Amino acid sequence: MLTIDNLHVSIEGKAILNGINLNVRAGEVHAIMGPNGSGKSTLSAAIAGNESYDVVKGDILFKGENIIELAPEERAHKGIFLSFQYPIEIPGITVTNFIKTSINSNLKARGESDMPANKMLKKIREKAALLEIDSKFLSRSLNEGFSGGEKKRNEIFQMAMLEPSLSILDETDSGLDIDALKIVANGVNKLKNKSNAIIVITHYQRLLDYIIPDYVHVLHEGKIVKSGGKELAHELEEKGYDWIK
Amino acid sequence: MAYTEEELKKELETQEYEYGFVTEIDADTFSKGLSEDVVRAISKRKEEPNWMTEWRLEAYRSWKKMKEPEWSNVKYIKPDFQEISYYSAPKSKDKYESLDEVDPELLKTFEKLGISVNEQKKLAGVAVDIVVDSVSVATTFRETLSKKGIIFCSISEAIREYPDLVKKYIGSVIPRKDNFYSALNSAVFSDGSFCYIPKGVRCPMELSTYFRINQAGTGQFERTLVIADEGSYVSYLEGCTAPSRDENQLHAAVVELIALDNAEIKYSTVQNWYPGNKNGKGGVYNFVTKRGICHTNSKISWTQVETGSAVTWKYPSCILKGDNSIGEFYSIAVTNNYQQADTGTKMIHIGKNTKSTIISKGISAGKSQNSYRGLVQVNPRAENARNFSQCDSLLMGNKCGAHTFPYIEVKNNTAMVEHEASTSKIGEDQIFYCNQRGIDTEKAIALIVNGFSKEVLNNLPMEFAVEAQKLLEISLEGSVG
Numbered sequence: 001m002l003t004i005d006n007l008h009v010s011i012e013g014k015a016i017l018n019g020i021n022l023n024v025r026a027g028e029v030h031a032i033m034g035p036n037g038s039g040k041s042t043l044s045a046a047i048a049g050n051e052s053y054d055v056v057k058g059d060i061l062f063k064g065e066n067i068i069e070l071a072p073e074e075r076a077h078k079g080i081f082l083s084f085q086y087p088i089e090i091p092g093i094t095v096t097n098f099i100k101t102s103i104n105s106n107l108k109a110r111g112e113s114d115m116p117a118n119k120m121l122k123k124i125r126e127k128a129a130l131l132e133i134d135s136k137f138l139s140r141s142l143n144e145g146f147s148g149g150e151k152k153r154n155e156i157f158q159m160a161m162l163e164p165s166l167s168i169l170d171e172t173d174s175g176l177d178i179d180a181l182k183i184v185a186n187g188v189n190k191l192k193n194k195s196n197a198i199i200v201i202t203h204y205q206r207l208l209d210y211i212i213p214d215y216v217h218v219l220h221e222g223k224i225v226k227s228g229g230k231e232l233a234h235e236l237e238e239k240g241y242d243w244i245k
Numbered sequence: 246m247a248y249t250e251e252e253l254k255k256e257l258e259t260q261e262y263e264y265g266f267v268t269e270i271d272a273d274t275f276s277k278g279l280s281e282d283v284v285r286a287i288s289k290r291k292e293e294p295n296w297m298t299e300w301r302l303e304a305y306r307s308w309k310k311m312k313e314p315e316w317s318n319v320k321y322i323k324p325d326f327q328e329i330s331y332y333s334a335p336k337s338k339d340k341y342e343s344l345d346e347v348d349p350e351l352l353k354t355f356e357k358l359g360i361s362v363n364e365q366k367k368l369a370g371v372a373v374d375i376v377v378d379s380v381s382v383a384t385t386f387r388e389t390l391s392k393k394g395i396i397f398c399s400i401s402e403a404i405r406e407y408p409d410l411v412k413k414y415i416g417s418v419i420p421r422k423d424n425f426y427s428a429l430n431s432a433v434f435s436d437g438s439f440c441y442i443p444k445g446v447r448c449p450m451e452l453s454t455y456f457r458i459n460q461a462g463t464g465q466f467e468r469t470l471v472i473a474d475e476g477s478y479v480s481y482l483e484g485c486t487a488p489s490r491d492e493n494q495l496h497a498a499v500v501e502l503i504a505l506d507n508a509e510i511k512y513s514t515v516q517n518w519y520p521g522n523k524n525g526k527g528g529v530y531n532f533v534t535k536r537g538i539c540h541t542n543s544k545i546s547w548t549q550v551e552t553g554s555a556v557t558w559k560y561p562s563c564i565l566k567g568d569n570s571i572g573e574f575y576s577i578a579v580t581n582n583y584q585q586a587d588t589g590t591k592m593i594h595i596g597k598n599t600k601s602t603i604i605s606k607g608i609s610a611g612k613s614q615n616s617y618r619g620l621v622q623v624n625p626r627a628e629n630a631r632n633f634s635q636c637d638s639l640l641m642g643n644k645c646g647a648h649t650f651p652y653i654e655v656k657n658n659t660a661m662v663e664h665e666a667s668t669s670k671i672g673e674d675q676i677f678y679c680n681q682r683g684i685d686t687e688k689a690i691a692l693i694v695n696g697f698s699k700e701v702l703n704n705l706p707m708e709f710a711v712e713a714q715k716l717l718e719i720s721l722e723g724s725v726g
Contacts, residue, residue: 048681049680049681050677051677052673052677071680071685072677072680072681073679073680073681073683073684073685073686076680076681076682076683077683081681082681084678084681087678088672088674088675088677088678089675090675090678090679090692090693090696091696091697092695092696092697092698092699092700093692093693093695093696093699097692098682098692101684101688101692102679102682102683102684103683105682105683105684105685105688106683109683141696142696158682162682162683
């Protein structure tokens with residue numbers, strides 16, 4: 001599904017990623033771990049197409065197509081979803097209005113007509129229930145005044161609504177207490193199937209107790225320095241990141 | 246390929262004024278210039294009684310002695326008042342009984358504006374008094390209204406048919422000498438709307454008027470008078486669009502509202518006059534005086550969405566004369582390219598327990614300047630007066646300006662006056678967040694702006710809110726920075 005080939009990315013001339021290679025197939029869960037500043041969030045931003053990040057070299061292939069030149073919304077239309085580490089506030093726009101606009105924009109890009117209101121409503125209710133989201137929450141302004149946990153839950157709610165092929169969860173566990181973490185992980189697990197893939201970006205192994213990865217990659221100074229199975233996460237937890245440096 | 250800021254700018258610049266077209270209609274236009282003879286001629290053309298002619302002449306004489314105000318935060322070349330033609334009316338003389346009789350060219354114009362009278366007629370709940378170039382052409386739903394004793398007609402007709410009402414109230418809220426432009430308007434006003442709601446009557450539909458400037462080089466001097474008698478209610482909508490012109494056009498309207506005891510008037514405006522091109526050439530000068538007076542227990546609520554005009558100078562105000570009266574002002578002002586807006590309100594608290602609310606949302610893009618100017622005045626007798634003001638500014642790019650000039654004068658120590666203000670910028674992170682959810686940049690901006698303006702949009706009647714949202718989108722397309 002996703003093939004990253006020798007990806008070099010810099011921000012304002014400073015090299016952050018120095019030759020990333022990664023191959024993610026449908027049905028797989030990959031975890032990318034690493035210490036602060038190793039380039040984890042840069043990798044997620046580069047896949048999503050954030051234009052503040054310059055791709056200096058390398059390719060990103062999604063479903064066989066090179067997406068390096070595509071705008072972020074075009075990548076989204078193709079089924080790439082990024083759960084933000086720091087979700088953005090949009091005052092005055094409700095969660096419902098935002099997700100409706102998002103879904104219909106994606107449908108429009110694929111040449112389909114808007115989702116009928118009753119279908120939309122049904123889907124919203126269903127996915128909100130999956131993530132144990134109160135209906136009052138849906139009429140609040142997007143991320144405005146949300147707690148850390150609410151913000152993350154809202155990200156996964158949007159993921160559930162959009163049903164992307166590839167989801168990148170950037171530090172989704174940060175700011176979550178254990179109950180919220182379980183709800184979010186449970187939601188993600190329910191959304192997982194044979195035709196989609198998930199990349200979990202995390203500093204800690206904690207989330208990986210609930211979302212079990214097929215592969216774990218360790219990022220250090222902009223390079224994947226070690227790859228392995230889920231046991232690698234436990235090893236890292238025990239030995240710390242100094243071990244791989 | 247990614248949508249860069251450069252491309253956005255380009256698109257914004259090439260974006261034409263959507264309603265920029267001119268209708269070829271035979272018009273009856275006065276030669277340019279202003280004198281006592283011209284004032285007399287206007288009055289005569291409109292078959293006005295003698296008192297009205299004299300009223301106009303007195304206004305003209307005052308105007309001649311006045312100077313154009315210069316205190317506002319706008320820069321423009323002053324109009325040459327002798328280069329303006331003061332009267333223009335479509336030539337067809339008679340009022341139409343049915344739409345079939347209306348000039349087909351005119352109907353086409355309405356269709357382009359998306360306000361075809363045919364549609365409007367079907368849209369139960371909206372009566373439209375359409376003013377094109379100063380003369381009312383078609384009035385609908387009048388029968389329904391007249392059954393309730395509601396008068397909704399052109400001001401010219403009101404002067405002829407209801408002289409007592411007009412005589413009593415015209416100039417009572419905004420005296421002729423109030424300011425330079427109100428004096429000018431009083432002398433030369435061409436037409437406008439008149440509305441009277443009898444005692445205890447709740448107007449069953451939203452009353453609306455669409456204004457357009459059509460004739461080249463014709464100033465527009467609309468005059469509106471709304472009287473809500475004791476215990477009545479009316480919601481009045483005013484929407485404006487104007488075709489594109491190279492020379493500046495002057496629009497100096499006067500709107501007076503009278504809310505008698507226990508009455509309520511809701512006055513909503515969507516203003517979309519031609520803003521000029523991307524280099525600041527052309528566009529309408531919008532120098533408007535709007536004011537309402539509230540008697541005991543009454544309420545006046547102004548809601549405005551101002552997206553057009555090259556220069557706007559407008560302060561819809563409330564004189565809270567009666568005890569327990571309420572004044573509200575909800576405003577969205579959008580400026581782009583070289584547009585300048587100096588707008589706000591005045592809340593004059595005279596009666597006891599009077600309350601006022603001011604919510605102002607300014608959105609600036611391009612090289613525009615957007616100013617909020619508001620006065621909250623609490624007079625010595627106004628025990629327990631309350632005011633809450635909130636002024637928020639949203640900036641796009643780094644070449645525009647947002648200014649706030651709040652004036653507070655309190656002469657009674659029981660008053661409570663609150664003022665909140667904020668300034669924010671549309672962030673690249675907000676745009677990226679939307680993009681990542683599949684929402685393109687244009688739509689993202691529209692979303693963010695709509696969210697920012699929500700408190701005001703929510704105050705508009707439903708059908709107007711939809712139109713206003715579209716207008717915000719059009720006005721700001723591609724203006725992120």
